[in-house]
Amino acid sequence: MTETAAEPSTVTAADGSTAVRAVFFGSGSFAVPILDALAEMSGVRVEAVVSAPDRAVGRMAIIRPTPVTARARQLGLPVLQPARVRSPESVEALRALAPELIVLADYGQLIPCALLDLPSRGFLNLHPSALPRHRGAAPIPATILAGDTESAVTLMVVTDKMDAGPIVASEPLEVRPDDTAVTLEERAASVAAGLLRRALPEWLAGRLVARPQSADGVTMTRPLRREDGRLDPAHSAVKLERQIRAYQPWPGGYLEIEEGRLIVWKACAAPAEAGDVAGRFVTTSDGGLALATSDGRLALERLQRAGGRQMSSVELQRGHNLTR
Helix, strand or coil, X not given: CCCCCCCCCCCECCCCCXXXXXXXXXXXXXXXXXXXXXXXXXXXXXXXXXXXXXXXXXXXXXXXXXXXXXXXXXXXXXXXXXXXXXXXXHHHHHHHHCCCEEEEECCCXXXXXXXXXXXXXXXXXXXXXXXXXXXXCCHHHHHHHCCCCEEEEEEEECCCCCCCCCEEEEEEEECCCCCCHHHHHHXXXXXHHHHHHHHHHHHHCCCCCCECCCCCCCCEECCCCHHHHECCCCCEHHHXXXXXXXXXXXXXXXXXXXXXXXXXXXXXXXXXXXXXXXXCEEECCCCCEEEEXXXXXXXEEEEEXXXXXEEEHHHHHHHCCCCC
């Protein structure tokens, strides 16, 4: 744990009422606008922010804080960074803060049962999917992979089962045909911040009642792995195009060729043509590159060879013809 928080004390809001003592759990970029919304909310005081430890990033292994830690420090909020939030010392440090409310978004660790009943005003989570669809660690990639055209952000009560708690409120989220995980997450974060601003005061005032999730339509997601990005031409071009958008920026969509890994940043599905053989590259009418698949062609628009720069497939073909 780092940056020890102050001892519990009574907090008074601007209107003279007692402010709700809150702790925020979050790590990734999705959680930053949500932290901002909570920190600026009247009648709530953020006593501490809990985030993942700083870690090495990039080829130079530069130690960097999480996006939430960086933002919390800008806001002047105490930050706790336990390697294991379920450790006895972490639990005791959080108990010492005596939070009445805990809000969580994109944190990255399972919450121990010892903390679930700690806040008297609730332990709430903002999750970027239309629960019970796409519970788990990777709801945004799963939404794109499934071809969903509509999603939601859900405010729910945290329980001891993964994303299965009662729903407090939700807000619709459009999924656009060209959305990547990056663009969809950005919009989801904005929607989540707005949802918290609207729903949390109602929740704290007792005017919202959480409703159980439906037992129908439950789907689960898991943490992403490097091999998830491999583009298999045995699948359809439509599925591979979704895969490329879903796995940005990591693990990315990629093809293994003789010369090494070829990262695909942008592509589109196109009809198959006579003579196409799944797994083979073909030249397109504009001199670019496409991959024949089991169903259609994957027209490759933006590519990057290992260690190189992004380029169009036309540029790649000029210097390195993959259809020979």
